[in-house]
Amino acid sequence: MNDIEIAQAVSTILSKFTKATPDTAPAAVPATSDAARVESLDDIVAKALAQQTSGRAACASSPVANAGTGAFETMDEAISAAVLAQVQYRHCSMQDRTSFINGIRDIFLQEEVLCAISRMAVDETGMGNYEDKLIKNRVAALKTPGLEDLATRAITGDGGLTLIEYSAFGVIGSITPTTNPTETIINNSISMLAAGNTVVFSPHPRSRKVSLYAVELINNKLAELGAPANMVVTVTKPSIDNTNAMINDPRINMLVATGGPAIVKTVMSSGKKAIGAGAGNPPAVVDETADIEKAARDIIKGCSFDNNLPCVAEKEVIVVNQVADYLIHCMKKSGAYLLCDKKLIQQLQTLVLNEKGTGPNTGFVGKDARYILQQLGITVGDDIKVILIETEKTHPFVVHELMMPVLPVVRVDNVDEAIELAVKVEHGNRHTAIMHSTNVEKLTKMARLIQTTIFVKNGPSYAGIGVGGEGHATFTIAGPTGEGLTSARAFARHRRCVMVEALNIR
Numbered sequence: 001m002n003d004i005e006i007a008q009a010v011s012t013i014l015s016k017f018t019k020a021t022p023d024t025a026p027a028a029v030p031a032t033s034d035a036a037r038v039e040s041l042d043d044i045v046a047k048a049l050a051q052q053t054s055g056r057a058a059c060a061s062s063p064v065a066n067a068g069t070g071a072f073e074t075m076d077e078a079i080s081a082a083v084l085a086q087v088q089y090r091h092c093s094m095q096d097r098t099s100f101i102n103g104i105r106d107i108f109l110q111e112e113v114l115c116a117i118s119r120m121a122v123d124e125t126g127m128g129n130y131e132d133k134l135i136k137n138r139v140a141a142l143k144t145p146g147l148e149d150l151a152t153r154a155i156t157g158d159g160g161l162t163l164i165e166y167s168a169f170g171v172i173g174s175i176t177p178t179t180n181p182t183e184t185i186i187n188n189s190i191s192m193l194a195a196g197n198t199v200v201f202s203p204h205p206r207s208r209k210v211s212l213y214a215v216e217l218i219n220n221k222l223a224e225l226g227a228p229a230n231m232v233v234t235v236t237k238p239s240i241d242n243t244n245a246m247i248n249d250p251r252i253n254m255l256v257a258t259g260g261p262a263i264v265k266t267v268m269s270s271g272k273k274a275i276g277a278g279a280g281n282p283p284a285v286v287d288e289t290a291d292i293e294k295a296a297r298d299i300i301k302g303c304s305f306d307n308n309l310p311c312v313a314e315k316e317v318i319v320v321n322q323v324a325d326y327l328i329h330c331m332k333k334s335g336a337y338l339l340c341d342k343k344l345i346q347q348l349q350t351l352v353l354n355e356k357g358t359g360p361n362t363g364f365v366g367k368d369a370r371y372i373l374q375q376l377g378i379t380v381g382d383d384i385k386v387i388l389i390e391t392e393k394t395h396p397f398v399v400h401e402l403m404m405p406v407l408p409v410v411r412v413d414n415v416d417e418a419i420e421l422a423v424k425v426e427h428g429n430r431h432t433a434i435m436h437s438t439n440v441e442k443l444t445k446m447a448r449l450i451q452t453t454i455f456v457k458n459g460p461s462y463a464g465i466g467v468g469g470e471g472h473a474t475f476t477i478a479g480p481t482g483e484g485l486t487s488a489r490a491f492a493r494h495r496r497c498v499m500v501e502a503l504n505i506r
Protein backbone atom coordinates (compact mmCIF):
# COMPACT_ATOMS: atom_id res chain seq x y z
CA MET A 1 0.00 0.00 0.00
CA ASN A 2 1.45 3.40 -0.92
CA ASP A 3 1.20 6.64 1.06
CA ILE A 4 -1.76 7.89 -0.93
CA GLU A 5 -3.73 4.72 -0.25
CA ILE A 6 -2.86 4.87 3.43
CA ALA A 7 -3.97 8.49 3.55
CA GLN A 8 -7.21 7.52 1.83
CA ALA A 9 -7.84 4.72 4.31
CA VAL A 10 -7.19 7.07 7.22
CA SER A 11 -9.41 9.75 5.77
CA THR A 12 -12.22 7.27 5.19
CA ILE A 13 -12.00 6.21 8.80
CA LEU A 14 -11.97 9.78 9.98
CA SER A 15 -14.63 11.07 7.60
CA LYS A 16 -17.49 9.80 9.71
CA PHE A 17 -16.33 11.83 12.64
CA THR A 18 -16.37 15.08 10.76
CA LYS A 19 -20.17 14.77 10.54
CA ALA A 20 -22.62 14.96 13.39
CA THR A 21 -24.50 11.68 13.56
CA PRO A 22 -26.68 11.98 16.65
CA ASP A 23 -29.49 9.83 15.30
CA THR A 24 -27.19 6.98 14.35
CA ALA A 25 -25.54 6.69 17.75
CA PRO A 26 -27.37 3.95 19.66
CA ALA A 27 -28.68 5.13 23.01
CA ALA A 28 -27.02 2.25 24.83
CA VAL A 29 -23.51 3.45 23.98
CA PRO A 30 -21.87 5.10 26.96
CA ALA A 31 -21.18 8.76 26.23
CA THR A 32 -17.58 9.37 25.20
CA SER A 33 -15.89 12.70 24.81
CA ASP A 34 -14.80 13.77 21.34
CA ALA A 35 -11.20 13.56 22.49
CA ALA A 36 -11.68 9.96 23.59
CA ARG A 37 -13.32 9.08 20.29
CA VAL A 38 -10.49 10.61 18.32
CA GLU A 39 -8.01 8.83 20.57
CA SER A 40 -9.60 5.49 19.90
CA LEU A 41 -9.64 6.26 16.21
CA ASP A 42 -6.00 7.14 16.40
CA ASP A 43 -5.47 3.69 17.83
CA ILE A 44 -7.31 2.15 14.91
CA VAL A 45 -5.34 4.14 12.38
CA ALA A 46 -2.06 3.47 14.17
CA LYS A 47 -2.81 -0.24 14.12
CA ALA A 48 -3.62 -0.10 10.43
CA LEU A 49 -0.43 1.80 9.65
CA ALA A 50 1.70 -0.51 11.77
CA GLN A 51 0.32 -3.47 9.95
CA GLN A 52 0.87 -1.86 6.56
CA THR A 53 4.54 -1.48 7.33
CA SER A 54 4.81 -5.15 8.14
CA GLY A 55 3.43 -5.91 4.66
CA ARG A 56 2.11 -9.46 4.19
CA ALA A 57 2.31 -10.01 7.93
CA ALA A 58 -0.89 -7.93 8.13
CA CYS A 59 -2.64 -10.81 6.46
CA ALA A 60 -1.08 -13.82 8.07
CA SER A 61 -1.02 -12.59 11.65
CA SER A 62 -1.29 -14.52 14.88
CA PRO A 63 -4.35 -16.75 14.91
CA VAL A 64 -4.83 -16.32 18.63
CA ALA A 65 -4.73 -12.54 18.41
CA ASN A 66 -7.40 -12.61 15.73
CA ALA A 67 -9.84 -14.93 17.43
CA GLY A 68 -13.13 -13.22 18.30
CA THR A 69 -16.86 -13.51 17.84
CA GLY A 70 -17.15 -10.77 15.23
CA ALA A 71 -20.09 -9.34 17.19
CA PHE A 72 -19.82 -5.79 18.56
CA GLU A 73 -21.92 -3.88 21.07
CA THR A 74 -22.51 -1.00 18.67
CA MET A 75 -22.81 -0.67 14.91
CA ASP A 76 -20.14 2.02 15.06
CA GLU A 77 -17.64 -0.43 16.56
CA ALA A 78 -18.60 -3.15 14.11
CA ILE A 79 -18.03 -0.86 11.14
CA SER A 80 -14.71 0.45 12.53
CA ALA A 81 -13.51 -3.15 12.85
CA ALA A 82 -14.61 -4.03 9.31
CA VAL A 83 -12.88 -0.90 7.94
CA LEU A 84 -9.62 -1.88 9.61
CA ALA A 85 -10.02 -5.44 8.34
CA GLN A 86 -10.59 -4.11 4.83
CA VAL A 87 -7.32 -2.15 4.90
CA GLN A 88 -5.51 -5.30 6.02
CA TYR A 89 -7.32 -7.62 3.64
CA ARG A 90 -5.92 -5.69 0.68
CA HIS A 91 -2.52 -7.09 1.62
CA CYS A 92 -3.63 -10.67 1.39
CA SER A 93 -2.74 -12.70 -1.68
CA MET A 94 -5.24 -14.41 -3.96
CA GLN A 95 -4.07 -17.67 -2.43
CA ASP A 96 -4.96 -16.32 1.03
CA ARG A 97 -8.41 -15.34 -0.20
CA THR A 98 -8.94 -18.80 -1.63
CA SER A 99 -7.90 -20.38 1.62
CA PHE A 100 -10.32 -18.16 3.60
CA ILE A 101 -13.20 -19.04 1.26
CA ASN A 102 -12.39 -22.73 1.47
CA GLY A 103 -12.21 -22.41 5.24
CA ILE A 104 -15.74 -20.97 5.36
CA ARG A 105 -16.98 -23.83 3.17
CA ASP A 106 -15.23 -26.37 5.41
CA ILE A 107 -16.83 -25.19 8.66
CA PHE A 108 -20.36 -25.28 7.31
CA LEU A 109 -19.88 -28.60 5.55
CA GLN A 110 -19.06 -30.31 8.84
CA GLU A 111 -22.09 -32.43 9.58
CA GLU A 112 -22.34 -31.39 13.23
CA VAL A 113 -22.18 -27.68 12.35
CA LEU A 114 -24.77 -28.07 9.57
CA CYS A 115 -27.08 -29.89 11.97
CA ALA A 116 -26.54 -27.34 14.73
CA ILE A 117 -27.23 -24.22 12.66
CA SER A 118 -30.20 -25.82 10.90
CA ARG A 119 -31.75 -26.88 14.20
CA MET A 120 -31.03 -23.49 15.80
CA ALA A 121 -32.61 -21.61 12.89
CA VAL A 122 -35.85 -23.60 13.13
CA ASP A 123 -35.97 -23.37 16.94
CA GLU A 124 -35.22 -19.65 17.09
CA THR A 125 -37.42 -18.41 14.24
CA GLY A 126 -40.16 -21.03 14.59
CA MET A 127 -40.12 -21.23 10.80
CA GLY A 128 -39.18 -23.80 8.21
CA ASN A 129 -38.11 -27.39 8.66
CA TYR A 130 -34.85 -28.88 9.78
CA GLU A 131 -34.25 -31.30 6.88
CA ASP A 132 -34.65 -28.60 4.24
CA LYS A 133 -32.53 -26.12 6.18
CA LEU A 134 -29.78 -28.77 6.07
CA ILE A 135 -30.07 -28.87 2.27
CA LYS A 136 -30.11 -25.08 1.96
CA ASN A 137 -27.12 -24.53 4.26
CA ARG A 138 -25.18 -27.30 2.53
CA VAL A 139 -25.83 -25.91 -0.94
CA ALA A 140 -24.84 -22.40 0.22
CA ALA A 141 -21.48 -23.70 1.48
CA LEU A 142 -20.87 -25.97 -1.50
CA LYS A 143 -22.20 -24.14 -4.52
CA THR A 144 -21.59 -20.45 -3.88
CA PRO A 145 -18.83 -19.55 -6.36
CA GLY A 146 -15.51 -18.30 -5.05
CA LEU A 147 -12.64 -16.50 -6.76
CA GLU A 148 -13.20 -18.38 -10.02
CA ASP A 149 -16.19 -16.10 -10.53
CA LEU A 150 -13.88 -13.12 -11.05
CA ALA A 151 -12.47 -13.89 -14.48
CA THR A 152 -10.36 -11.01 -15.78
CA ARG A 153 -11.10 -9.79 -19.33
CA ALA A 154 -8.28 -8.80 -21.64
CA ILE A 155 -8.40 -6.65 -24.78
CA THR A 156 -5.31 -6.57 -26.97
CA GLY A 157 -4.49 -4.73 -30.19
CA ASP A 158 -2.17 -2.15 -31.72
CA GLY A 159 -2.92 0.12 -28.78
CA GLY A 160 -1.45 -2.39 -26.30
CA LEU A 161 -3.10 -4.43 -23.56
CA THR A 162 -6.09 -3.51 -21.46
CA LEU A 163 -7.27 -5.57 -18.51
CA ILE A 164 -10.68 -5.37 -16.92
CA GLU A 165 -10.40 -6.58 -13.38
CA TYR A 166 -12.95 -7.22 -10.66
CA SER A 167 -11.89 -5.34 -7.59
CA ALA A 168 -13.28 -4.90 -4.07
CA PHE A 169 -15.92 -2.31 -3.27
CA GLY A 170 -14.62 -2.04 0.30
CA VAL A 171 -16.92 -2.58 3.26
CA ILE A 172 -20.33 -4.00 2.42
CA GLY A 173 -23.37 -3.68 4.68
CA SER A 174 -25.52 -6.77 4.21
CA ILE A 175 -29.05 -6.96 5.59
CA THR A 176 -30.25 -10.54 5.94
CA PRO A 177 -33.71 -12.09 6.24
CA THR A 178 -35.27 -14.29 8.87
CA THR A 179 -36.37 -16.83 6.27
CA ASN A 180 -32.84 -17.92 5.23
CA PRO A 181 -30.73 -16.56 8.08
CA THR A 182 -27.58 -18.69 7.97
CA GLU A 183 -27.89 -19.58 4.28
CA THR A 184 -27.63 -15.89 3.41
CA ILE A 185 -24.71 -15.29 5.78
CA ILE A 186 -22.77 -18.26 4.36
CA ASN A 187 -23.59 -17.32 0.77
CA ASN A 188 -22.89 -13.60 1.15
CA SER A 189 -19.69 -14.13 3.16
CA ILE A 190 -18.23 -16.38 0.47
CA SER A 191 -19.23 -14.10 -2.42
CA MET A 192 -18.30 -10.81 -0.76
CA LEU A 193 -14.97 -11.98 0.67
CA ALA A 194 -14.06 -13.63 -2.64
CA ALA A 195 -14.37 -10.21 -4.26
CA GLY A 196 -12.02 -8.74 -1.64
CA ASN A 197 -14.58 -6.98 0.54
CA THR A 198 -15.20 -7.15 4.25
CA VAL A 199 -18.79 -7.42 5.50
CA VAL A 200 -20.96 -5.97 8.23
CA PHE A 201 -24.10 -8.09 8.65
CA SER A 202 -27.32 -6.68 9.98
CA PRO A 203 -29.46 -9.76 10.54
CA HIS A 204 -33.16 -9.91 11.24
CA PRO A 205 -33.69 -9.54 15.02
CA ARG A 206 -35.83 -12.68 15.00
CA SER A 207 -32.87 -14.77 13.83
CA ARG A 208 -30.33 -13.08 16.09
CA LYS A 209 -28.82 -16.05 17.90
CA VAL A 210 -28.25 -18.26 14.90
CA SER A 211 -26.93 -15.39 12.81
CA LEU A 212 -24.44 -14.39 15.50
CA TYR A 213 -23.40 -18.01 15.82
CA ALA A 214 -22.73 -18.26 12.07
CA VAL A 215 -20.65 -15.05 12.19
CA GLU A 216 -18.70 -16.39 15.18
CA LEU A 217 -17.98 -19.67 13.42
CA ILE A 218 -16.65 -17.76 10.41
CA ASN A 219 -14.48 -15.55 12.62
CA ASN A 220 -13.01 -18.52 14.48
CA LYS A 221 -12.15 -20.29 11.25
CA LEU A 222 -10.66 -17.19 9.64
CA ALA A 223 -8.55 -16.59 12.76
CA GLU A 224 -7.31 -20.17 12.56
CA LEU A 225 -6.23 -19.46 8.99
CA GLY A 226 -4.38 -16.28 10.01
CA ALA A 227 -6.79 -13.90 8.31
CA PRO A 228 -7.14 -10.29 9.43
CA ALA A 229 -9.55 -10.07 12.35
CA ASN A 230 -13.15 -8.97 11.79
CA MET A 231 -13.57 -9.45 8.06
CA VAL A 232 -17.13 -10.56 8.81
CA VAL A 233 -18.81 -8.71 11.66
CA THR A 234 -22.20 -7.94 13.14
CA VAL A 235 -23.78 -6.39 16.23
CA THR A 236 -24.76 -8.19 19.41
CA LYS A 237 -28.29 -6.76 19.26
CA PRO A 238 -29.55 -6.56 15.69
CA SER A 239 -32.35 -4.04 15.29
CA ILE A 240 -33.93 -1.73 12.73
CA ASP A 241 -32.07 1.18 14.38
CA ASN A 242 -28.77 -0.63 13.89
CA THR A 243 -29.67 -1.39 10.27
CA ASN A 244 -30.43 2.28 9.68
CA ALA A 245 -27.18 3.31 11.38
CA MET A 246 -25.34 1.00 9.00
CA ILE A 247 -27.18 2.30 5.96
CA ASN A 248 -26.32 5.89 6.87
CA ASP A 249 -22.70 5.33 7.82
CA PRO A 250 -20.37 6.87 5.22
CA ARG A 251 -17.78 4.13 5.74
CA ILE A 252 -20.12 1.55 4.22
CA ASN A 253 -19.35 1.47 0.50
CA MET A 254 -22.13 -0.81 -0.70
CA LEU A 255 -25.46 -2.01 0.66
CA VAL A 256 -27.07 -5.36 -0.02
CA ALA A 257 -30.61 -6.00 1.18
CA THR A 258 -32.15 -9.46 1.06
CA GLY A 259 -35.72 -9.10 2.29
CA GLY A 260 -39.12 -7.61 1.68
CA PRO A 261 -40.10 -4.45 -0.23
CA ALA A 262 -39.52 -1.99 2.65
CA ILE A 263 -35.85 -2.74 3.15
CA VAL A 264 -35.15 -3.01 -0.58
CA LYS A 265 -36.68 0.42 -1.11
CA THR A 266 -34.69 1.83 1.82
CA VAL A 267 -31.31 0.71 0.49
CA MET A 268 -32.17 1.79 -3.03
CA SER A 269 -32.95 5.28 -1.74
CA SER A 270 -29.73 5.48 0.28
CA GLY A 271 -27.66 7.24 -2.35
CA LYS A 272 -25.10 4.42 -2.19
CA LYS A 273 -24.43 1.56 -4.54
CA ALA A 274 -27.17 -0.86 -3.51
CA ILE A 275 -28.21 -4.36 -4.44
CA GLY A 276 -31.81 -5.17 -3.71
CA ALA A 277 -32.98 -8.79 -3.49
CA GLY A 278 -36.67 -8.44 -2.86
CA ALA A 279 -39.95 -10.27 -2.55
CA GLY A 280 -41.43 -12.66 -5.06
CA ASN A 281 -44.79 -14.35 -5.62
CA PRO A 282 -43.82 -17.16 -7.99
CA PRO A 283 -46.66 -18.59 -10.09
CA ALA A 284 -46.54 -22.17 -11.37
CA VAL A 285 -48.35 -22.58 -14.69
CA VAL A 286 -49.45 -26.04 -15.87
CA ASP A 287 -50.78 -26.57 -19.37
CA GLU A 288 -52.38 -29.57 -21.10
CA THR A 289 -49.10 -30.68 -22.70
CA ALA A 290 -47.30 -31.18 -19.37
CA ASP A 291 -46.44 -34.49 -17.74
CA ILE A 292 -49.15 -33.92 -15.14
CA GLU A 293 -48.01 -36.55 -12.65
CA LYS A 294 -44.48 -35.17 -12.62
CA ALA A 295 -45.75 -31.57 -12.51
CA ALA A 296 -47.84 -32.44 -9.44
CA ARG A 297 -44.85 -34.02 -7.67
CA ASP A 298 -42.54 -31.12 -8.53
CA ILE A 299 -45.03 -28.48 -7.40
CA ILE A 300 -45.58 -30.17 -4.05
CA LYS A 301 -41.83 -30.60 -3.54
CA GLY A 302 -41.09 -26.97 -4.45
CA CYS A 303 -44.01 -25.50 -2.52
CA SER A 304 -43.28 -27.43 0.68
CA PHE A 305 -39.50 -26.91 0.60
CA ASP A 306 -38.60 -25.39 3.98
CA ASN A 307 -42.35 -24.89 4.50
CA ASN A 308 -42.51 -22.49 1.55
CA LEU A 309 -40.07 -19.96 3.03
CA PRO A 310 -37.80 -19.58 -0.01
CA CYS A 311 -38.62 -16.52 -2.07
CA VAL A 312 -38.47 -18.78 -5.16
CA ALA A 313 -41.03 -21.33 -3.87
CA GLU A 314 -44.30 -21.94 -5.74
CA LYS A 315 -46.90 -19.56 -4.28
CA GLU A 316 -49.88 -20.25 -6.59
CA VAL A 317 -50.80 -22.73 -9.31
CA ILE A 318 -52.53 -21.66 -12.51
CA VAL A 319 -53.78 -24.66 -14.45
CA VAL A 320 -55.58 -25.16 -17.73
CA ASN A 321 -59.10 -26.46 -17.05
CA GLN A 322 -58.68 -29.53 -19.24
CA VAL A 323 -56.06 -31.01 -16.86
CA ALA A 324 -57.02 -29.30 -13.58
CA ASP A 325 -58.87 -32.23 -11.99
CA TYR A 326 -56.11 -34.66 -12.81
CA LEU A 327 -53.44 -32.27 -11.51
CA ILE A 328 -55.31 -31.84 -8.22
CA HIS A 329 -55.78 -35.63 -7.98
CA CYS A 330 -52.03 -36.15 -8.52
CA MET A 331 -51.09 -33.40 -6.07
CA LYS A 332 -53.24 -35.12 -3.44
CA LYS A 333 -51.35 -38.34 -4.12
CA SER A 334 -48.07 -36.44 -3.69
CA GLY A 335 -48.85 -35.01 -0.24
CA ALA A 336 -51.49 -32.30 -0.66
CA TYR A 337 -54.62 -31.92 1.46
CA LEU A 338 -57.48 -30.40 -0.50
CA LEU A 339 -59.54 -28.06 1.65
CA CYS A 340 -63.05 -27.77 0.11
CA ASP A 341 -65.33 -26.66 2.95
CA LYS A 342 -66.15 -22.96 2.40
CA LYS A 343 -66.39 -22.24 6.14
CA LEU A 344 -63.01 -23.81 6.81
CA ILE A 345 -61.47 -21.88 3.94
CA GLN A 346 -62.83 -18.67 5.46
CA GLN A 347 -61.43 -19.69 8.86
CA LEU A 348 -58.07 -20.42 7.28
CA GLN A 349 -58.10 -17.01 5.66
CA THR A 350 -58.78 -15.29 8.99
CA LEU A 351 -56.05 -17.34 10.60
CA VAL A 352 -53.16 -16.98 8.17
CA LEU A 353 -53.66 -13.48 6.81
CA ASN A 354 -52.88 -10.29 8.72
CA GLU A 355 -55.72 -8.13 10.04
CA LYS A 356 -56.04 -6.09 6.89
CA GLY A 357 -55.80 -9.15 4.67
CA THR A 358 -52.88 -7.59 2.82
CA GLY A 359 -50.26 -10.22 3.58
CA PRO A 360 -49.44 -13.14 5.84
CA ASN A 361 -49.91 -13.32 9.58
CA THR A 362 -46.27 -13.61 10.68
CA GLY A 363 -47.23 -16.25 13.22
CA PHE A 364 -48.00 -18.65 10.37
CA VAL A 365 -45.08 -17.88 8.06
CA GLY A 366 -42.94 -20.99 7.57
CA LYS A 367 -45.24 -23.26 9.62
CA ASP A 368 -45.91 -26.75 8.28
CA ALA A 369 -49.18 -27.88 6.71
CA ARG A 370 -49.94 -30.24 9.55
CA TYR A 371 -49.69 -27.45 12.14
CA ILE A 372 -51.86 -25.08 10.10
CA LEU A 373 -54.55 -27.75 9.61
CA GLN A 374 -54.44 -28.55 13.32
CA GLN A 375 -55.51 -24.96 14.06
CA LEU A 376 -58.63 -25.71 11.98
CA GLY A 377 -59.29 -28.86 13.99
CA ILE A 378 -58.06 -31.16 11.20
CA THR A 379 -55.57 -33.87 12.08
CA VAL A 380 -53.39 -35.29 9.34
CA GLY A 381 -50.22 -37.36 9.13
CA ASP A 382 -46.66 -36.32 8.32
CA ASP A 383 -47.21 -37.20 4.68
CA ILE A 384 -49.31 -34.03 4.22
CA LYS A 385 -47.01 -31.27 3.06
CA VAL A 386 -49.29 -28.73 1.36
CA ILE A 387 -52.83 -27.38 1.83
CA LEU A 388 -54.58 -26.92 -1.52
CA ILE A 389 -57.50 -24.56 -2.04
CA GLU A 390 -59.30 -23.88 -5.29
CA THR A 391 -59.81 -20.13 -5.52
CA GLU A 392 -60.70 -17.22 -7.74
CA LYS A 393 -57.81 -15.44 -9.39
CA THR A 394 -58.30 -12.35 -7.20
CA HIS A 395 -58.19 -14.23 -3.88
CA PRO A 396 -55.69 -12.83 -1.33
CA PHE A 397 -53.95 -16.24 -1.24
CA VAL A 398 -53.15 -15.76 -4.93
CA VAL A 399 -52.29 -12.09 -4.81
CA HIS A 400 -50.08 -11.99 -1.68
CA GLU A 401 -46.81 -13.72 -0.91
CA LEU A 402 -47.72 -16.01 2.02
CA MET A 403 -44.51 -17.99 2.65
CA MET A 404 -46.39 -20.98 4.08
CA PRO A 405 -47.52 -24.23 2.42
CA VAL A 406 -51.02 -22.94 1.60
CA LEU A 407 -51.31 -23.28 -2.16
CA PRO A 408 -54.16 -21.71 -4.11
CA VAL A 409 -55.09 -23.33 -7.42
CA VAL A 410 -56.78 -21.25 -10.13
CA ARG A 411 -58.38 -22.78 -13.24
CA VAL A 412 -58.23 -20.98 -16.56
CA ASP A 413 -59.53 -21.82 -20.03
CA ASN A 414 -56.26 -22.05 -21.89
CA VAL A 415 -52.51 -21.60 -21.64
CA ASP A 416 -52.52 -18.02 -22.96
CA GLU A 417 -54.90 -17.03 -20.20
CA ALA A 418 -52.68 -18.88 -17.69
CA ILE A 419 -49.61 -16.94 -18.82
CA GLU A 420 -51.47 -13.64 -18.70
CA LEU A 421 -52.63 -14.31 -15.14
CA ALA A 422 -49.15 -15.47 -14.08
CA VAL A 423 -47.66 -12.18 -15.29
CA LYS A 424 -50.31 -10.27 -13.35
CA VAL A 425 -49.89 -12.05 -10.01
CA GLU A 426 -46.10 -11.93 -10.20
CA HIS A 427 -46.61 -8.15 -9.85
CA GLY A 428 -43.54 -7.21 -11.86
CA ASN A 429 -41.26 -8.43 -9.08
CA ARG A 430 -39.09 -9.99 -11.80
CA HIS A 431 -38.35 -12.76 -9.32
CA THR A 432 -39.27 -16.36 -10.17
CA ALA A 433 -41.80 -18.25 -12.28
CA ILE A 434 -42.32 -21.92 -12.98
CA MET A 435 -44.00 -23.60 -15.95
CA HIS A 436 -44.85 -27.22 -16.65
CA SER A 437 -45.33 -27.74 -20.38
CA THR A 438 -43.78 -29.46 -23.36
CA ASN A 439 -44.90 -26.73 -25.74
CA VAL A 440 -41.71 -24.84 -26.54
CA GLU A 441 -43.61 -21.97 -28.11
CA LYS A 442 -45.67 -21.38 -24.96
CA LEU A 443 -42.67 -21.82 -22.67
CA THR A 444 -40.91 -19.16 -24.70
CA LYS A 445 -43.95 -16.91 -24.61
CA MET A 446 -44.16 -17.10 -20.83
CA ALA A 447 -40.43 -16.45 -20.37
CA ARG A 448 -40.65 -13.40 -22.63
CA LEU A 449 -43.74 -11.93 -21.02
CA ILE A 450 -43.01 -12.56 -17.37
CA GLN A 451 -39.36 -11.36 -17.41
CA THR A 452 -38.47 -13.05 -14.14
CA THR A 453 -34.88 -13.47 -12.97
CA ILE A 454 -35.48 -17.21 -12.62
CA PHE A 455 -37.74 -19.25 -14.91
CA VAL A 456 -37.86 -22.96 -14.08
CA LYS A 457 -39.30 -25.29 -16.70
CA ASN A 458 -40.57 -28.76 -15.75
CA GLY A 459 -39.02 -28.94 -12.31
CA PRO A 460 -39.43 -27.75 -8.72
CA SER A 461 -38.70 -24.06 -8.08
CA TYR A 462 -35.59 -24.78 -6.04
CA ALA A 463 -33.85 -26.13 -9.16
CA GLY A 464 -33.48 -22.43 -9.99
CA ILE A 465 -31.13 -21.81 -7.04
CA GLY A 466 -28.83 -24.75 -7.68
CA VAL A 467 -30.71 -27.44 -5.74
CA GLY A 468 -31.06 -30.09 -8.42
CA GLY A 469 -30.82 -27.76 -11.43
CA GLU A 470 -27.57 -26.70 -13.08
CA GLY A 471 -25.89 -23.48 -12.03
CA HIS A 472 -24.48 -21.91 -8.90
CA ALA A 473 -26.36 -21.36 -5.65
CA THR A 474 -27.32 -18.04 -4.18
CA PHE A 475 -29.64 -16.78 -1.47
CA THR A 476 -29.57 -13.19 -2.71
CA ILE A 477 -31.54 -12.98 -5.95
CA ALA A 478 -31.37 -9.40 -7.10
CA GLY A 479 -34.35 -8.80 -9.37
CA PRO A 480 -35.03 -5.11 -8.60
CA THR A 481 -31.43 -4.00 -9.22
CA GLY A 482 -30.71 -6.54 -11.95
CA GLU A 483 -27.63 -8.43 -10.74
CA GLY A 484 -29.74 -11.60 -10.82
CA LEU A 485 -28.38 -14.62 -8.98
CA THR A 486 -25.59 -12.84 -7.16
CA SER A 487 -22.05 -14.19 -6.88
CA ALA A 488 -18.63 -12.62 -6.21
CA ARG A 489 -18.66 -10.47 -9.36
CA ALA A 490 -21.88 -8.73 -8.28
CA PHE A 491 -19.98 -7.38 -5.28
CA ALA A 492 -16.98 -6.11 -7.23
CA ARG A 493 -16.04 -2.93 -9.05
CA HIS A 494 -14.99 -3.22 -12.66
CA ARG A 495 -11.63 -1.53 -13.17
CA ARG A 496 -9.63 -0.97 -16.35
CA CYS A 497 -5.85 -1.25 -16.36
CA VAL A 498 -4.24 -0.06 -19.60
CA MET A 499 -0.72 -0.71 -20.93
CA VAL A 500 -0.20 1.54 -23.95
CA GLU A 501 1.44 0.15 -27.10
CA ALA A 502 3.03 -2.82 -25.34
CA LEU A 503 2.35 -6.37 -24.18
CA ASN A 504 0.24 -7.14 -27.23
CA ILE A 505 1.97 -10.32 -28.37
CA ARG A 506 -0.29 -11.26 -31.27
Ligand code: NAD
Nearest residue numbers: 176177178203204243259260263277278279280311476477
Ligand atom coordinates in the same frame (compact mmCIF):
# COMPACT_ATOMS: atom_id res chain seq x y z
P1 NAD B 1 -38.09 -8.48 6.08
O1 NAD B 1 -38.20 -7.50 4.97
O2 NAD B 1 -39.05 -8.39 7.19
O3 NAD B 1 -36.63 -8.38 6.75
C1 NAD B 1 -35.44 -8.46 5.99
C2 NAD B 1 -34.35 -7.66 6.68
O4 NAD B 1 -34.64 -6.29 6.56
C3 NAD B 1 -34.24 -7.93 8.16
O5 NAD B 1 -32.89 -7.88 8.54
C4 NAD B 1 -35.02 -6.80 8.81
O6 NAD B 1 -34.58 -6.53 10.10
C5 NAD B 1 -34.74 -5.67 7.83
N1 NAD B 1 -35.79 -4.68 7.71
C6 NAD B 1 -37.06 -4.88 7.29
N2 NAD B 1 -37.73 -3.73 7.21
C7 NAD B 1 -36.87 -2.76 7.58
C8 NAD B 1 -36.96 -1.33 7.70
N3 NAD B 1 -38.09 -0.70 7.44
N4 NAD B 1 -35.88 -0.65 8.11
C9 NAD B 1 -34.72 -1.30 8.39
N5 NAD B 1 -34.58 -2.64 8.29
C10 NAD B 1 -35.63 -3.37 7.90
O7 NAD B 1 -38.11 -9.91 5.40
P2 NAD B 1 -38.08 -11.36 6.04
O8 NAD B 1 -39.38 -11.71 6.62
O9 NAD B 1 -36.88 -11.49 6.89
O10 NAD B 1 -37.82 -12.19 4.72
C11 NAD B 1 -38.84 -12.50 3.83
C12 NAD B 1 -38.91 -11.56 2.66
O11 NAD B 1 -37.65 -11.48 2.01
C13 NAD B 1 -39.88 -12.08 1.60
O12 NAD B 1 -40.55 -11.01 1.01
C14 NAD B 1 -38.97 -12.80 0.64
O13 NAD B 1 -39.49 -12.93 -0.65
C15 NAD B 1 -37.77 -11.90 0.66
N6 NAD B 1 -36.55 -12.61 0.28
C16 NAD B 1 -35.98 -12.33 -0.90
C17 NAD B 1 -34.84 -13.00 -1.28
C18 NAD B 1 -34.19 -12.74 -2.60
O14 NAD B 1 -33.11 -13.26 -2.81
N7 NAD B 1 -34.77 -11.98 -3.49
C19 NAD B 1 -34.28 -13.98 -0.44
C20 NAD B 1 -34.90 -14.22 0.79
C21 NAD B 1 -36.03 -13.53 1.16
